[in-house]
Structure formats: C-alpha cells, structure tokens
Amino acid sequence: MWYPFGLAFSLRIPLPLPDFHWEEVRSLWLSSRTGLVSHSAELFVCSDSVSHSSVQPVGRVRGLHSLRGSGNGPRKQRASSQNNVLSSFPWRKVVSCVAGVASGFGSVSAIAILGGGNGGGWGGDGGGYGGGGGDSSGGNWWRKIVDNGIAFADSRNEDSDQWDSHGLRVDMRVHITKLNPSKRYKVSEVELVDKRTKQAVSSKDPFYELVTLRPGSIATKAQLESEVENLLNCGMFQTVEMEGVTQADGSLKMQISFVESQWQPADSFRCVNVGLLSQSRLPDSEATMTDQQREEMAKIQEEEYKTRLRRARPCMLPKTVEREISGWLRTETRVTARMLQKIRDRVQRWYHEEGYACAQVVNFGNLNTNEVVCEVVEGDITKLQIQFLDKMGTPCEGVTKMQIIGRELPEQLRPGQVFNIEAGKKALRNVNGLALFSNIEVNPRPDEETDGGIVVEVKLKELEQKTAEVSTEWSVVPGSSGRPTLASIRPGGSVTFEHRNLYGLNRSILGCVTSSNLFNPQDDLGFKAEYVHPYVDGVDDPRNRTFKASCFNSRKLSAVFTGGNGQEEVPAIWVDRAGLKVNLTENFTRQSKLTYGLVVEEVTTRDETSAICTNGARTLPSGALSLEGPPTTHSDTGIDRVAFLQGNLTHDNTRFVNGTPVGSRNIFQWDQGLGIGSKFPFFNRHQVTLTQFVQLQPEDTKDQLKPPPVLVLHGRYGGCVGDLATYDAFTLGGPYSVRGYNIGELAACRRFLELATELRIPINKTHVYGFLEYGSDLGSSKDVRGNPTEFFRRSGSGASYGAGVKLGSIRAEWAQDCNAGTGSLFVRFGERF
Template identity: 45%
Template sequence: MKFVRSSPDYSSTTSLRNDRAASQSHLQWRLHAQATGHASTRAQRQNGLVPLMLSSDDQSSSSESFGEGRKGRRGWLQAGAGLSCAAVIAVNTVPLLAQSGGDGGSGNAKNGGGGGGGNGDGSGANNHIYDLAEDDGQGADGDDEEDDDEEYEDDDEEEESAEGEEGAAAADREVEGADEALLGGDDFDDDDEEYTDLSKGTFFCAEVKANGLPIGPGVPTEEELFAGLNCQPGFVCTRSELSQDLRALLQSGLFANVDARVQHKGKGKYALEFTFSENLWQPIKSFRVEPSAAGKKGRLLIPDAEVARVMTEVAPQEGPTGLLKLAGIKNVVEGWYQKRGFVFGYISHYEGMETGEIVARVVEGRVNKVGVVHVDDEGNPRKDAGEVASDVILRELPFKPGQLYNAEDGRKALRDVFALGLFDNVQIFPRPNQKDESKVDVDIMVKERPMKSADIEAEWQIAPGPSGRAAVASIVPGGTLTFEHRNIARKGRQASASITAPNFLAPGEDLGYKVEYRHPYFLSPRDPKRTALAVSIFNARKLSGVFTPGPNGEDVPPVFIDRAGAKIGLIEQLSRNSKASLSFVAEQVTARDDSGQVCPNATRQLPNGMLAPNGPPTTLSPKGVDRLGFLQGNLTRDATYFVNGSPVGARDIFVVEQGLGLGSGFPFFNRCTGSATRFLKLRDVPETSRSPPPVLVLHARAGTAVGDMASYDYFTLGGPFSVRGYNVGELAACRSFLETAAELRLPVFGKHVYGFYEFGTDLGSSKHVKGNPTEYYRRAGSGASMGAGVKLGAVRLEWATDQNAGTGNLFVRFGERF
C-alpha cells in the first residue's frame, strides 16, 4: 500500500476514487489553505502565496502573521505563517479542501497549492488532511506527472485504468445516493417539517456542524475542516456545491464513511450536518523514513534519533492505525523540520499501511531556481528589466540552487536585499515547483526607489545686528546640500556628495564637504565576504575637546581642528553586522581659533583678563598645520539583535591607527582602542508583548597611544559618549585611558527607564601628552558619574551627577550611548 499526497486542481472536478473500495492502496495527504472569502472559495480558487515582505513605509517591527479565513477562521494547513519584517503582510489564500482531477495525481501540494493532474503548486503552512484513492499499488499519477516521474509508471496501465474507473463509479454512486437522501430520498420524510426539499437547487446555510470527528494534536478541528467548503454559514448554497463538498470529504481519506443531512431551522434557514466514520489500518510494527521518489538524493536531514520517536511515542498507542496515529507521525517528522525552519520538509506519502511496516517518504524542498520580478507603483510586473540588474539582487541571497530552503534564509535575503537601499518594497515568494515536489522555486519581487536624489536642509541662525538685536538683514541662511546616485551603471555602485555651510551667503568662512564612492563586490561578484571599495574626499571642522576648560569653568578660547584629505579602503562584511576594514588616510590638519586664524598654541584667560602665553601646542608642526599619512584598521564583531526595539547581545570593536612616517616631522605612531559591550536580557517577554525586556548593559573601553602624535589626536575623557555628567574632555586629555559603565534598563509603560554608573581614568598618562593640557586646564584626570534617564524614541533625557563636584545637570542627548 502506498500513500501519496496530491495537489488540488482549482479548475474543475472530474472523477472521484471510492475510498471504501475493496482495494485500498493510496493515502494522499491533501494540502489546503483557508479561504479568504466565499467568492474566492467557490469560484476563483487561485493559488495562494504568503510572501516575506519588507517595505520602506514601516520598518518599526517584526512579527509573524497568519492568514484569516472566512469569518476569521483558520483552515487546517492554512496559507503559511509569513514573516512581515515591516509589519506588512499580503496573503492570498486557497480553499481548505481541493479535489484531485483526472487520475488524482501525486502533485506538489505542499503549503496549500497543487492538484489537478498532480502538478500544482502553492504556498501555505504545514498541516495536512488525508486523501484516500484507489489504485493497483502504484502512485496516483497525474497527466502531467507522467512525463516527469517514470518511477511511478506501471506496466499494467490498462488494468489500473479499469480499476480506477470502477472505483470512481462506486464513489459517484455513493455521492448520488447521498444527494438523493438530501433531496428527499429514503431518509426524507415529507411530514417532517425539520427537513426541506432541495429540488429548487438552493438553500440558505445558517450552520455547518460535524459528528464523529476524532480529537487530538495535529488532527483537524471542525472549524479547520470546514473552512474551505463551498457551503458556509451565512451564504446561499446550491445542490451542486453541496455535492462537491461531500465528494471532497469522501476523498479526504480521513474517513471510511461520510453522511450529510440538511435540516430546516425555520425562517428559510437550514443547518448542514456531516457525520464521519474514521478509516483504520494495521497497528504500527515498524517505521522508517526515506527520500521521496522525486527527491531521492542522498540521506535525509532528519536524524535517526528523531525518527525513533515514532516507535516510542506513537506506536505504543493502543488500537489500530487511524487518524490520531497518522497525525502523531506527522507531528514528529514534520515538526522536526518546521522547528528548524525547513518549511518545505514534509511527508510526501506512506507505504506499508496494510502490514503495519510503515515507510514515510519525505520531501525536504531544495531550491530549484530563483527569479527577480520588478513591479511598478501599483504592484504590477514591469515589462522592462528594471534599473537594477538582477545579478545585484541575486548575489545578496544566502541560498543557492541545490540547497535546502530555510525560512531563516528567506529572512536574511529579505533583510540583505532591502539593505541595498535601492528598493521601497521587497517580497520573497517561495513556492513548490509545479513538476517536481522536491524542488522549490523562489521569486524575489522588488519595487525600485528613485536612483538619484537631491536634498537640501536649511538652517536659519539669528545673528545679532549692530544694536545687539536680531534684524531681518542679520538672519543668516545655512544648511546642507546633498546629492546621491545609488545605482551607477546598474551595478549597485553608489556615489554621494554633501556640502555644509553655516552661512550660504559667505560659504568660505566655514565650508564642509564630503564626496563618497562605494563599489560593492569589488574583488568578485561571488566574493563571500562582499568586499567593497570605499573612497572619500572630505573637509570638516570640529571643536577640539583637548583644549577645553576643566571643572572650574574658566574662560578658554576655543580651538577648532580642520581636517581636509582623502581616504581609500576595503571593507569586508563578515556577518550581518560584523565587518573588517583597512584604509589609507592622507590629510592636512589645521588648528584655528574662533576667528578662523591659524592657532599653533592653545591658551587660557588669566585672572587679570589677559591670555596666558605658551599654552600647549595644538599640532606637531610649530606652524599650526600638519600633513600626514597613516593606515587605519577597524574590526567590529556585532552579535546584537533587537527585542521590541531594544538591543540584546554582544558587541566588540577594535580600532588601530599606524603612522607611516609620512608628513610633517615624519610621524611614526600607533594609536589603538578596544571596547566590549554586553546587553544582557534579564527576562524574556511574551511574544504578544510590545514592551522591551529588562536589560543590563555592561561596557568597558580602553586605549593607548605611543609615538609622535599631535595633541588633537589624543584621547579625551568626559562627554555624552565617555563619562556622562561631564563636558567633552573635562576630565582629561591623555595617552592611555580606561572607561567602565553599567546601565540597568527597565520597561515602564512601553519605554525604557534606566539608571547608570560610569567611571573613567587617564591611568596617569596625561603627563606624557606634549604640553600636558590636563594640568594646564586644571582637570582631575579621573572621575565618576551616576544618574537616570528615559529613552523617548531617538532622544535620551538624562539627569547625571558629577561625582567630583557633587552637582547634577539635566541633559538632552540624541542616539545611543553604547
């Protein structure tokens, strides 16, 4: 005896195998999905797909969603659980029960599609109902499958056809008999007002109920079993539709007999009642799994220890093999695949039911081909090839033809393709191959965003006029102008340029610019590390934290550091968030005062109001201008992930800069820093909760520098990203340092409220900095802070106390501390 899962054909119903015929030879697992509406259930019956989707409209959450059936019910083996990485799910579902066409077919009905000649497809979840078809011991081959799987052909085709026609005729006679009973046959009593004559062809179905359904894990409930029938509560049903429903239930293989009755409830409403008798086979004597005929390549992935669970957990159950035991086998075998993300791993069919020596034929679902579909603004496929070449998308996918398809690979593909920044919407559609149930075809649907963009961000500053008050003539326009091209030569290469000026009317006063070019897959399109070439030209001005006042708050003229130069490097993507880079930097560094003049030395104001002479040097060169070239390396290991918007996991960063003796004074130096941060989740949160979990953050950062370095490149202690509660550089400017921090984050009304403690020290290295700015500005060299805050979106509202002075202040910060 052989058990084959077939695929439903949604176009028509041609014949029915008698599930109570003398020679019972096939048990077919019928896949089904839930109908979304009466019209689609009864007429359209189109193939359903549940895509993985990511849209630029909403990237705030990640959730699992399930397709809802008519009246909110879920069909057994409904259209599968799709992942919406952007809280967007599009679900097209298919009927719960679909009838095989022609000779039944062992088609590809995994996850909700298939049928007809046996070569359908679909996408759904991972439950099943069973179809019993009668044959001579060979597979129930569909018309199309005849050319694809010669292993299922039988030399006695004429005998098989004759037996099939005889079985179908018997089943048809049984359905016709049931129809006669419904339409006033032997069971109809003209004097009984509870029943009605359906000779008019239609009736209003107010209720559908069942008797005799077994109950157990993996067994379809009454709601799930009826979710895809034509006759649904609240709709007008016809005699033809009722006959089709009865045929579908008879074909399911779940039951040895199915009876149906229509009962009058008054006011033109009727109740439809089905009565079921379960099919039974020999008790289980042995069990093993083997690859299906279509996917017979090598050893199955499921371990032997998991297969042995069938004999220890399912076989000992008393009584013959029925629906409960078959569901138990399915739960063990397919459950193992589903828990590990192999959503297309399922039992194709069974053999040996007559003897009890059961063999489960398993399909694991290998990727067959991957295609790219470009769609327009309305979601319709475009006739052209799109602006982004398909190779740019395909090289980002973690799965290749021949690999087992895994749901986690689908999520990674969705994330990585969207991360290219070239698309507004990305969807992943995996589906069984129409001609080979062991293969999975994957479509990547993308909606492109504009490849070129130009933005201007205006900032208006009100400057005091001659009288000290702002006037219209003194309102100074400033801001940033940005241009970006995301897809040069259709290869995903990107270029951008930005210009920043505090005063567009006089841009020469403080003009900043940055031009970048990025060439992904620079070494090879098949480079597993996705090595990218990055080139940038820059000019920027920043207030130096080395030459700032200490805790006494004395008046110190600011020193600005201008950096103009170029950087070229290679970046390797080690994992999702981890990367390594090596770059060469050539730059000119100029120290300037607040008037824009070159400033070779810093200074401070004396008590008499005069500026102190001979302050610490600002550059290596005595002229206030340095030119240098050095190597810069960066290694980031980031294993963090987000739980309801809160990072959890570990992150380690190491940065090193090595002077090459190129530039002013031939500087040789080495500057390195390392940090380790741990986000420890203290308690799990329910999957249905949107509140972040409580998290303990532990952080440590240290660094050291040796050789010929200018003061502006030394480490500073204090500030929003060092020791909170102090201004930038307020604690020290040093060659070596150590920072530690601890922060406890607790969810309150869906937000993180946190308390923290931080400490930093210069390890006594400030005296080794040329000019010793720490001593010159009377800084402590070390300090601690503690405080509390609340995170509101990207804003951190914090109260922090300076443990050196014992004072506290309120701070508004942007971005993450760690």
C-alpha cells in the first residue's frame, strides 16, 4: 500500500541558515608577581549548526604548554636559583617566567604559569666541534685517522640543503655548547631525563608540554641554547642541561636533563580572581642593578604583591575543589613543579567544564609559605559590541534596531559578568529565533584596554527584507497495479512573498497563493495573508507577546468521509475554509508558550466537481451510489458560519543530540464555541498530547555524529462537548495517528485515545526503529451526527506494529495492519511525533 505524496521542484531565492562558530581568541595577560610575566592563551570553541546542539568548549592555555625563545640573539646566561628573581625579556618579544623573590628578601615567592616565544635565546661562546675557531668540518684530520674504525654520519645527506649533518661519530654525546653555531641540526628525538631518579620520564609527562623542540624539527645552536634558557626561566626547574646524541643519519637525539623545582611544604590552598587588576612589571634595566637595588626592588614588589592579593576578588572555584587540592598538598613533603601543574589542570578543568572557556590560571604565589595561592583570570566581560556586516563581511549600518537584538542577549553576556560558553550558545539560539539574520557570530576577544578583560562581539548579517518564492509540484498517487503514478500532468504550485523586519522592529507581512492547477487556478485558488507584530507591550517590556492577524482561504480533503478497510473508494468531500484569525502568543520561557485568539470563518463542503455537498456518499453492493450519508455541516446546508475562541499551550524542552530529539513535548489545545453562527453552535473541543523522548545511552565520545538510542513514549487524548460539525470530528488512522492505516480509516469520533511507542537504534549515523501503536474511539463514534464510522464500515479501533529506517527527512517503513492481518511498505516525509 502506498500513501500519496507530492514531489516539488522549486525556484527560490536562497536563504542560508546561520552558522555557529567561534573565532580563535588569543589573549595576553601579565602576571602580578615579581618581574614581567606575559601570558598568552588560545581558546578554540566550535559548534554545530543551528540545531544548536551542544557545543563543547576547548581551551588551551599556553603556559606550561609552549615555550619559545625571544629572537633577540645570543644573551649571556647568569646563575640563578629557584628563589632568585630571574631576568625577563621585553614583553612584546618573549614570554618569560619568574621563579620567586631574591633569596633572603622575603618568604613569599610566585611562579607564573606560561611559556615563551620563538627564535634566539642565550648562547655560549666559542667555535664548533673541530676547534680552531670552529671549522664547520669538525676537524677533518681527526676523521682521517679513525675513519676506518669508527662509524660516522654521512654528511652528504640528500636534504643537506635543508639541514646539516653533525659529521660526528655515531652514539656520541655532545653538549650543545660544543655544537657548531653555523650548522642547522635536525632533531630526531627529544628525551627528558630526571636527574634525581636518573630515569627518562614518560612521553605523557606534562613537562613535555614545556619543550618546543619536536622530532623532525631543525634548530641551530643558538635556538637550542634558547630552549634551555626558556626552560630555566619557566620556574619549573632548578637546573636544565641539554646534550645531543649523534645518530647514524646525521641527526641528533636531544636529551634534556633537569632537576625539578621544589618549595617548602604547604597544607592549604586558596584561589583568587586577579582579572581586571593592573599588572606589575620589572624594569628593563634589572640586569644592570646592584645587589642593594635588587634588594630594595624585591621589597617593593613584596608589598605590591600583598596589596594585589588584598585587592583580588574571590573566585568562583567551589570550596570542595579547594579542599581537594589542600588534601593533595598535605600528602606531599614538598611542593613540586609537577604538583603545580596538577593543581593548574584541576582548577582549569573545573572552569572549562562549567563553561568558563576564557578562564585560566596565570600565577602561583606564596610558594614558600604554608598556603599556596592560585591566581586566576576568569574572563570578566568589559564590553559588549554589536556589529552588522554586509554580504562581503564589511561592517555596515544595519536595519534592525539595537533594542531588538539587545533583549535577546542573556544577562550573562553583559559587562560585569564572566564569559560563559553556554551564555554564548543561548545568545545564538535567541538571536537566530528572530529569523532576521543569515549569519550570526558571538566572538569573545581580549580587551586591549583592560588587563584580563573580555570584549564580546556579536556580528550579524541581515537577510534580505523582501523575498519571493515560486514552486511547482506534481501529486503522486497509487496506480491500478499499486505502483505510484502521477495524479495529473497539470502541475500545482504556490507563490510566496515576504516583507520582513518592517521599520527594523521585526514586524513582517507575508502572503502565499496556492493552486493544484496552475493552468486554471480559479478551480481551487487558496491564499493566506498574515501580519506579524512582535513586542505588543513595547520593545523594552519584558513581557514577550506577539500579535498576528491573518485572512485565509484554504481547501483540504476531509478524512471523516473515508471508507474502511476493504471498502470501495468513497467519493471525496473537500472542506473549504475562508475567514479571519487574530491571536496573541506569549512566551513564558524558551520552552513554554501560550497562544490564544479568535477565529471567524465560513466552512463549505464540496464534492469533486466543486459543487456544494450536504451529505456524504458511498457505493452500495449493487454498484449504485448512496447519497444519504452523514451530513457534512452543522447547518445541513453545506455551508457553516462560525466564530470561536482558540488556544494552545505548549511546553517543549526537547533538544537535538546528533540530529535526534531528546526530552519531552506536551501540548494542550482547545476550541471554545461562542454560539455565534449557523444554528448558534456552542461547543468545547479539546486535545492533549504527551510525548517523551528517552535517551537510553549517553553520547558516543568516539563517534560524535552517531545518534544515541532513544525510546519514544506517546499518548494523545481528545474530546468534544456540545455541538460538533461532522468535518470537525476526530479521525483515527494515518501516518500521524495509527500507522499501517489510511488517514481516517479507523474512526471518526467525539472522543479518542491514542498510544504509541517507538524504539530508535542508531546505525551508521542514522537509525532504524521499531514501533507499536494503538488507537480507539472509546465508543464515541455513534455520537457523531450520521455516525460516519458505521456508515463507511470502519472498525472504530485498531493496532499496528512495524519497523523502518530514517533516511534524512524520509522514513521508509513497513507496518502491519492488525485488523486485516496484512502489512504494507510506506514512504513518509517528516517526523511521526
């Protein structure tokens, strides 16, 4: 059995859906402690399209993650210890770290969590390996003596134009100060060795995040020395040494030996928010200071740091996390660099899991006391900027009023709040709900005027205000052999126009004209014109009500006058409705809304020749046509005029998980007759729909496009009290009622109950499903005028079961009709629930 459907071929003006993406954010913060400490952070946040599914933030803090040299050329290294103030490079050229205050000048020390720039660094003096001024040959006379007894790397490497072979004996350990400064060495491997344990650390050790050298990279002697300098300056190590182990292919395996920094034990932990506080920095002339000047500077910085801590605000980190970290500290005999990394990761993980994607740890203080202080920049919003873009992405003046956009932005995106990724997602959903923009971006970026501040940019591309669309379609119906055939070679179609965003206040006028015969549209010309006026109570009023007024003229095939299973084809009855409708829609939340209004309409029932029809008809066993069927209208004339109130209360908290809805959707609808119209109809018609989408398993982290398995539970009840026109009776059966039956095949009734369940199993980025459905008229069919259920020999109730597969917006499913005991294959469009 095939259910009729339509194929449409449209010519339209494309209206692209808004894209949801976040720009890369690079923010630069200075630490608060001794010396200048620069902090660079990168934030990458991505999401899918305007299904607005959950978007996961990815924050990468470049501190303990990336160190690079300054590019200033060789600088001479001076001795330092974990309690000395280390000299810092100019902040615009390098990221440096401070290990603490000068020994003997105070008990408080601080370490900044970050890394370096690139290029250059400190370098040693002297020539290359061969001596004698550093001949790049490495001492050919020595090689001639031992050439036949010891293996050497082949200096004639095919890639010698890109890098130079070391030209030394294989498996030889060479300190980087002995390397040739004119050569470019290829790094084959990087290995970290802990001097205390004399063991190589695991490649997953967080200390590897500090090293910028990577296998396969090419570096000069100066760059290798710069790497050592940056590792010393980051504060994580007391000593760092680097050696190269010569390889047979001419490359070097770099071995970095270190002694991890340690501080006195601590038993408590405190986190403070230093966002928006001005940053202190060391003078550039620190290297030329005398010991007395350094001592005085250290004391000044000590007081500045205490003042800074007093000015710092409490952070959002919960006390439970602080107690957890304090427990870690009490179990250790010393505060180590690895412990600080562990603390940093724990703090930042909490912030990022809570959606604070711009939050980061920038400094640790009080390292030589009983309390470790963690300084956090949480990402305070200092500015909110709304910008319109033209089609080329150039800033322009927009049509939409700023108040319209501003009321859709959540309070958490306002200045004074902390930026949260969920607030950004909510802003995208709200602004996209206006249906005024083709592209929407919400981009957090660092505030160049305020340290640690975040500027939230909302960039918008407006849709065209005036659009038009023309579409044509051909109807497909079952043929004599059951195969689909064209109902008519004459195409139907529609013309739609819209003028949106009138006066920049999101008001719109839209209209649509349709016909099933474009060659002779007078036969069944339908139209609808609608005016939409949002913010009836004013743009600044928090009560969000939208006024709509429309006039319409439509034609629809009535499912009440349909034959039961196995019956001959019943002459079709068409229901024409023409009238006016006004309503108000009030949004209580994003999930709940109420619509109420007034409908005044004229209803006319017609046969297939468009003549007014007063009664239904069926074919008798003799082949004759019985015209004494149920009356088609309440007035028995074929024309009803009626006025009634209409309402709809919807609560929908469903969300999409990889294209599959999850959550619940509850709808209550009612129509209340006013006793105005033909034979003064007074009635109350109501309907309740409850649908639950139960997610059976969490999302697959390995395949993020795979939908989860879902169990759908559905129930619907409807009833009517008072006068009921036959064309308004409830019908059972069809693709959106009880599957496996034609529309209205089971019953036309005053009351009904419908139950359904469906299990959806994901397969290859889509899902297959099995279902079971049941519908009953609750014995109310006899209460409908003329009892169309009995007249057309319908059963009054029925059940079905089956299975199907979802292919995009198409459902291909097999359904078993339990009344007839037969099954059929159906192709459906859209969702069942």
